Structure formats: structure tokens, C-alpha cells
Amino acid sequence: MTETLIAVIGGSGIYEIDGLEGAAWTTVETPWGTPSDQILTGRLEGVKMAFLPRHGRGHVHAPSDVPYRANIDALKRLGATDVISVSACGSFREHMAPGDFVIVDQFIDRTFARAKSFFSSGCVAHVALAHPTCPRLSDAVEAAAGAAGINTHRGGTYLAMEGPQFSTLAESKMYREHWGADVIGMTNMPEAKLAREAELCYASVAMVTDYDSWHPDHGEVDVTAVIATLKGNSEKGRALIKGLPARLGAERAPCPHGCDRALEYAIMTAPEKRDPALLAKLDAVAGRVL
Ligand SMILES: CSC[C@H]1O[C@H](OP(=O)(O)O)[C@H](O)[C@@H]1O
Numbered sequence: 001m002t003e004t005l006i007a008v009i010g011g012s013g014i015y016e017i018d019g020l021e022g023a024a025w026t027t028v029e030t031p032w033g034t035p036s037d038q039i040l041t042g043r044l045e046g047v048k049m050a051f052l053p054r055h056g057r058g059h060v061h062a063p064s065d066v067p068y069r070a071n072i073d074a075l076k077r078l079g080a081t082d083v084i085s086v087s088a089c090g091s092f093r094e095h096m097a098p099g100d101f102v103i104v105d106q107f108i109d110r111t112f113a114r115a116k117s118f119f120s121s122g123c124v125a126h127v128a129l130a131h132p133t134c135p136r137l138s139d140a141v142e143a144a145a146g147a148a149g150i151n152t153h154r155g156g157t158y159l160a161m162e163g164p165q166f167s168t169l170a171e172s173k174m175y176r177e178h179w180g181a182d183v184i185g186m187t188n189m190p191e192a193k194l195a196r197e198a199e200l201c202y203a204s205v206a207m208v209t210d211y212d213s214w215h216p217d218h219g220e221v222d223v224t225a226v227i228a229t230l231k232g233n234s235e236k237g238r239a240l241i242k243g244l245p246a247r248l249g250a251e252r253a254p255c256p257h258g259c260d261r262a263l264e265y266a267i268m269t270a271p272e273k274r275d276p277a278l279l280a281k282l283d284a285v286a287g288r289v290l
């Protein structure tokens with residue numbers, strides 16, 4: 001058994017969480033640079049927790065510039081076992097309405113201006129990503145959301161766009177009608193890929209703030225409307241987070257879906273050909289197998 005540490009990455013409009021016992025903002029440096037902000041650590045019902053605001057307090061990092069690798073490395077370095085991403089998103093489905101939460105289970109990665117892997121020449125690795133989120137962690141999130149009375153949809157495909165501009169009408173219709181995406185945002189990729197490489201269980205809660213631009217009865221998306229909906233949702237998000245420790249417990253068995261062993265057979269580069277400088281940077285992420 002391993003001690004559980006539940007890490008929450010808060011998205012737009014969520015820059016801190018309350019109620020942690022022994023709460024302290026902690027500075028964590030990583031070989032991949034400085035994370036988005038300090039990390040709030042503490043305990044909820046005796047279970048270790050960490051909270052990282054993805055855009056930093058005061059929303060200083062644009063989606064393309066979020067230090068995704070530093071964030072995931074820092075959480076791993078702190079001992080995180082589980083990462084719950086909380087994000088704002090637009091909806092492509094009438095029944096996924098503003099105010100609803102979608103527990104995402106698939107992604108389409110349309111981002112192109114971000115570093116997407118901890119691995120590269122000198123230590124090449126290919127992890128499986130067919131199922132990019134952890135069903136066990138998503139079960140806990142679904143149960144906590146249900147207990148908090150949140151209108152929740154289990155499963156959905158999140159299209160990650162580069163941004164920072166919102167989509168054109170043609171893009172919005174293409175993603176919805178031809179690509180089968182359910183929601184859209186700018187941050188869950190490469191975050192989910194990096195969490196898998198770091199052998200962390202990852203679940204994503206996308207809070208619907210708007211209908212993007214496809215819906216004939218709704219105007220095009222703008223940030224004021226997004227923030228207004230998010231403010232209404234923040235209580236619900238907090239209630240969901242408070243329900244997680246009881247459902248995940250202070251100790252965890254190995255992940256039945258193998259998230260915590262994702263690197264077991266992933267590294268291709270022969271031991272004698274590996275780059276020592278890159279291996280040093282991979283100490284937290286891949287130390288278990290190196
Ligand atoms: C404020 S609207 C656009 C912005 O909000 C979302 O951020 P996050 O995923 O961190 O909640 C979206 O991805 C964009 O970055």
C-alpha cells in the first residue's frame with residue numbers, strides 16, 4: 001500500500017481551495033522549470049492534499065505558456081498519487097449545459113505550441129494513451145460530485161485547442177458534427193499525457209461554462225460569461241473536492257488500471273545509450289524504472 005496524496009489542478013477562476021488542515025503554500029523547483037505557482041499543501045480528513053492553480057494566482061499564465069511539465073513533475077516530486085484536473089470548458093452538446101460537470105474520458109489534442117513529453121532523444125519512451133484517464137479516480141470523482149448534488153455527465157471527449165482565441169464558427173461546427181467532441185478547452189493537453197508519463201492517476205472534471213459558438217440560441221462565447229458561470233460553480237467544485245478523501249482513503253493499493261506502472265515497458269533506449277543529463281532530469285517522473 002502507498003500513502004495517498006490527492007493533487008488538484010485548479011483551472012480558470014479557481015486559484016485556491018479552503019478547509020485544508022495545516023495549509024501552507026510550498027515552493028517546489030523542478031528540472032523542467034518553475035511550476036505555475038507555489039503549491040498549497042495540507043490534509044483533508046487526514047488525507048494528504050496538494051492544490052496547484054494552473055494559471056497561477058492572479059491568472060498570469062496563458063494556456064500555451066502554462067509550465068505543464070514543471071507542474072506535473074512538482075506534484076510527482078511532492079508524492080502525488082492522483083491528479084484531478086478541474087477546468088472550464090465550452091460544450092458541443094445541448095444536454096451538457098452551462099453549470100454541468102463532465103467527467104472527461106477521452107481527448108483530441110489539437111495543441112501545437114507546447115512541450116508534450118518528459119522524454120526525448122537520449123531517453124525515448126512511448127506510453128499507452130488509449131485510455132488517458134483513470135477509471136478508479138473518475139469513479140471517486142463521480143461519486144463525490146453526485147453526493148454534492150452536481151449535475152454530472154460520466155464520459156465525454158475533450159478537444160484541447162491551442163487558443164488563446166476561442167474557436168471560429170466553422171471550427172466549432174467541425175469539432176461537434178464531424179469529430180465527435182463533446183467539450184472544448186485549452187489546457188487538458190499535454191497535461192493528461194504528462195500525468196501518464198509520470199505514472200499518476202489522472203481524472204478530468206470539465207465544468208461547462210458556455211456553448212462555444214455553434215449554438216443558434218446562444219451568443220458567441222466571451223470571458224465575462226465564462227467567469228460569471230464559473231463563479232456560480234465554485235461552491236460545487238469545492239464540495240466535490242471535499243468529498244474525495246473519504247472516497248479515495250489515506251492508503252491506496254496499486255492502480256487496477258496500471259496508471260502507476262505506465263512506464264514499465266515504455267522506455268526504448270538501451271541503458272548504455274541513455275543521456276545522463278536527461279536521466280538526471282527524469283529523477284522524479286521516471287525514477288521508479290530508471
Ligand atoms: C477563461 S476562458 C478560457 C480559459 O479557461 C479555460 O482554462 P482552464 O482549462 O485552465 O480552466 C480554458 O482552457 C482556457 O484556458
Ligand SMILES: Nc1ncnc2[nH]cnc12
Binds near residue numbers: 088184185209211
Ligand atoms: N468555448 C471555450 N473554448 C475554449 N476554452 C474554453 N474555456 C471555457 N469555454 C471555452
